[in-house]
Amino acid sequence: MQITKKFIVVGAGIVTLVAGGGVAFAATTSPAATPNVTAAAPKVTAEQAMQIAHKEVAGAWVSEVDYQRRGTRPDVWEVELTKGTQRHELDVDAATGKVTKHETDKNDDHGRDDHGHDDD
Template sequence: MQITKKFIVAGAGVVALIGGGGAAYAATTSAAPAAPKVTAEQAIEIAHKTVPGAWVSELDFDSQGTRADVWELELTKGSERHEVKVDAASGKVVKNEIDRNDRDDDHDGDDDD
């Protein structure tokens, strides 16, 4: 009976050490990424200065690994759709691409309804 208790206590100690070590390892390897210096609200303001009078239809944060993180915004102004990327560290516009929606994809002239 005495030997069984020693094995149980020793086994529980080993399990506690392994579990605690695993938790410590996980805490050090999965540190939360740093928050961007430019907030979402600031990115929206920057995009509105780039495309005045537009409304924001989409906002995403893109963590790009080794490259600079960016805020990706889609803005609509009339028949134009703008894709604007704002550097999350500096606030600089790194991309402003325009997609005009004035194309008529229905070339047969029929009313498809």
Template structure:
């Protein structure tokens, strides 16, 4: 009977360790939330392309590289792609293409 009790205690310890690891992983994910909000990123993009409207907004987690807000703006027949660093708010990339162009190539 003592053997059974030891197995139960050891099993409970493993569950606690695994559960604690999950909580730590959740906390790390929560801490990685972008410092620059979607609204702020759109403001930054609008300063780059005044008078345009936001047609698409995505938050891109890039692993070892800085996360960015990928914003697509449309002004007339031109689409603008603007990437805003999710931590610093700096524009990391921008390009243009015609709105009726189905290709994914930027004209930069």
């Protein structure tokens, strides 16, 4: 009779551990426990953002395109273009396609440091 009691107590302990582990597993995989990492895609595509940037800076070539999620501010496509010795950085609103920023500076990537000397 003692063997049966021990077997029942051990069996109940295993069931408790399995049930507790199952609850812990369910709690960590529930939708409320995992953040929403997939956000809606932008309405304006990268291709459209580049076309918009080309309209702003005709004859330039695109050197970089990045999608920036900005939290409380509107998400943008950051498009960098080069035309001659000028580098243009534009922000294109990912929802409306409106250019929200256009900065221009001289492109100094010709093998010289900031003082006009060769890098050698």
